[in-house]
Amino acid sequence: MADTPLVEMRGITKRFGGVTALSEVDLTARSGEVLAIVGDNGAGKSTLIKILTGVYQPTEGSIFIDGKEVSFASHAESIEQGIDAVYQTLALADHLDPAANMFLGNELTKKVFGITILDNKRMRTETERVLMERLGVRLKSLDAATESLSGGQRQAVAIARAVYSEGLRVLVMDEPTAALGPQETARTLKLIETLRDQGLAVILISHSLDDVFQVSDRIHVQRRGRQVGVVKTADSSTQEVLGLIVGAEEAA
Ligand SMILES: Nc1ncnc2c1ncn2[C@@H]1O[C@H](COP(=O)(O)OP(=O)(O)O)[C@@H](O)[C@H]1O
Ligand SMILES: [Mg+2]
Secondary structure (H helix, E strand, C coil): CCCCCCEEEEEEEEEECCEEEEEEEEEEECCCCEEEEECCCCCCHHHHHHHHCCCCCCCEEEEEECCEEECCCCHHHHHHCCEEEECCCCCCCCCCCHHHHHCCCCCCEEEECCEEEECHHHHHHHHHHHHHHHHCCCCCCCCCCHHHCCHHHHHHHHHHHHHHCCCCCEEEEECCCCCCCHHHHHHHHHHHHHHHHCCCEEEEECCCHHHHHHHCCEEEEEECCEEEEEEEHHHCCHHHHHHHHHCHHHHC
């Protein structure tokens, strides 16, 4: 069916002991769109995407990919289904160079006289290629430790690692611009558009409604563990979304 969403989460409830973090949440995401998730602290944004990326398992509810029900026992299983995430903390090994980070745990090797060794040259050219072809990014230096790169370039390396896996279809980004200045924020938003134009579904969690209104196609609003609205960005306003985040009764 042409209209089947790439991702559909239906009736997701998550309890941690006595705490209900999510209550019957529905979420859909389509190829070639940026879906923003917004809401106050504790609204359940991170928990929702951790369920989508296999970090947590839902207490109730189902996940469908292309209309087919799936369940993820681990993050590795969500990656197998084409769903990966880049977290604010980025999880990069700062003392290693960008290519080593790209291939961390997945190193390319070659055989020399029957002995398997790391293929550093290929890892480096592949890193350069993916950064340029997929993200339009050229790093200042491929030799330097990743910690010497700017925040935006470090993020490009983390994204490149995710998009390097052929089957990637959904990229989740949890507060990608929280630690960045205005220039790097603009670059990151551009990266998000680039990935969307390549047909990925990008799910962007953000506190910045400026960012959200600049880059998203739809906005999913969470309040106190519930989905309280989904709007088309082009038809909505900061005011409307703020009203949903805070709740009409509290805002009145
Ligand atoms: N591992 C956990 N154990 C217990 N409670 C949790 C855990 N993770 C999240 N919560 C609770 O679930 C609710 C939603 O949290 P979270 O998804 O992190 O919200 P957000 O990302 O929107 O700030 C909060 O009340 C939080 O305290
Ligand atoms: Mg969070």
